[in-house]
Amino acid sequence: MNLYSLLAARAAEGRPVRVGLIGAGKFGSMVLSQAQRIAGYHMVAVADLDVSKARTSLERVGWPAERYAAKSAGEAVREGTTFVTDDVAAMLACDEIDCVIEATGHPIAGTRHALAAIEAGKHVVMVNVEADVMCGPILAEKARQKGVVYSMAYGDQPALICELVDWARATGFEVTAAGKGMNFEPRYRYSTPDTVWGFFGWTDEEVAAGDFNPKMYNSFTDGTKAAIEMAAVANGTGLDCPDDGLAFPPSGLHDLARVFRPVADGGRMARSGLVDIAASQEPDGREVFNNIRYGVFVTIKAHNEYSRACFKQYGLLTDPSGWYGSMWRPFHIIGLETSISVLSAVLRGEATGSSKEFRGDAVATAKKAMKPGEMLDGEGGYAVWANAIPATRSLSLKALPIGLAHHVKLKRPIEKDQIVSFDDVDLTADLDVVALRKEMEESDRPAQVSAAAE
Incomplete structure (x- = not known):
């Protein structure tokens, strides 16, 4: 119960906690909303593929334009301002940044960002649960080996x-x-992006008037x-x-x-x-x-x-x-609370929750019967939902994690409610992340065997 006191002491010494944010969507916007109000907490850089969206997010949550006008991360450090960029590598190259918040929600990109941040010697707050459940135990181990903290995001459930x-x-x-x-409700299980709004009771006009991502909402629904x-x-x-x-x-x-x-x-x-x-x-x-x-x-x-x-x-x-x-x-108020994770990592060297072992898995499960050649469209889509099962069972089934079920072609027929296996699909892309996942499965297998025996 002393994070604020520790932060105040660092601020008094002229050593603010310096932070980088990847992803300026809803969660990132909530992070930014609070960051401007915490003395000694400096958001050095915000990275997003759409720089204009990131700037809009900063404006929406009340940042004055001059505060995020820096032309580089170095300038932001010197001036106490913020650099907005689409270049994650430029952010990670800034030695002064202590901690990176990964908030893209994309399992493949999030895994790569976390690996790069760890390699750069930075603490990682992993908002991206999609990436964490797919590769979190091995990312946490790599962070430990590098002497940095890999943490769940406080405020998220x-x-x-x-x-x-x-x-x-x-x-x-x-x-x-x-x-x-x-x-x-059980009937939600087979919801698709076309039917999801009906479960919320929203009209087509209400949906058209808002900035809603149907796949994201469907992921919560199904x-x-x-x-x-x-x-x-x-x-x-x-x-x-x-x-x-x-x-x-x-x-x-x-x-x-x-x-x-x-x-x-x-x-x-x-x-x-x-x-x-x-x-x-x-x-x-x-x-x-x-x-x-x-x-x-x-x-x-x-x-x-x-x-x-x-x-x-x-x-x-x-x-x-x-x-x-x-x-x-x-x-839970998600990004409004995430500074707790950043400060815990930087000031205490502690995670607010972190993957310790490969014990549970979220595996792709068919929403309908499908034929060879059909495509899986990942989280919140038309083809699969995720089932949470023990890792021991996932390993025995060679189950495909939901994070790897994006834009993947089936090579064998699948029945409705069948767990999809690695053997059922043709994985031709993102092989670096596939290899990391396989490395985790092999390295954690003895622990799982032991846990099952107990």
Whole structure:
């Protein structure tokens, strides 16, 4: 609880924390909105393929034009201003930048950016969960070898869930389950970019008037984003994905401890120690009362009668037995909070959540039956959704991670709801990232075998 004090001390010494941002979309805009208000926190450079969009983002969140008029990263460092560029390499070449925030949302580009930043000796805050769930464990290991921090982004749900799990374990409780709230119904699973707006209840006119990305919204709707985030949490905490994927049990706040306890004790979890989603919709579409759609939670178990009594005495929301209780955070405000990760990495040398092992995977699963020659179109598209399964099962199936399922041609027929394997597709592009993923699978395989044996 001293990040602000540490930052103030550095600022007083004339050594601000210097930051680079890759990706000036919604998340990046939220980062920029707060960056201008934190004394001693200097956004040296903002990189985006569309420089005009980056400038528009800065203007939208209230930056005066002169503040982002620097012609180079070096000038920005000297003048205390910001350099806007489409050249990530130019950003990474600036020795004074301490930490890079990767917020593109593109799994291939994000993996390459993280590798390059690590090689340049910079801490990495990985907003890009799509890249993290695909290659995070090996990126974290490469960062450790280089002496820098590779971190999840505080404010996004995976990091906040990891924080709750860490709190529970540091206070001596068994973690029964952890996850987040989300708007989900089973029929959403096969949503496409053409049908997604109907699930939001928006008209064609409303969609046309806004700046909405149908694939991004569809990724949230069909459960893909949930699978990506929960597999990342598994990798960061040592919890497991359910064997058959996320179940999305509906649950409101007062039912968290009842639902997210083992089946043997009356809950919905196959066993203790799993990640899953608290759906805010019933399967028939009714809204769950007192749902936690925007929040995160952890369910814990008391280890003796004394702790159980304390749960009741201090108002913890418990199951009927009183043995299980849930702690939650009702909101997350994503990029508005991400400076916590940057400051933790630079000032403390600590991550706000980081992939420790390859334990969970988000794998491409067919939305429909497909024939050889048809193309997979990745996250939020028409062809596949992501399922969160244990890494041991993913390895045994040779499952294709959702991050590698973009613009890929099938060479074998696939049935609806079938997990797509590496053997089912013809991978001809992005082979450097494919090789990194394979390196991770091989290097982490012994740990997975050991974990399965336990």
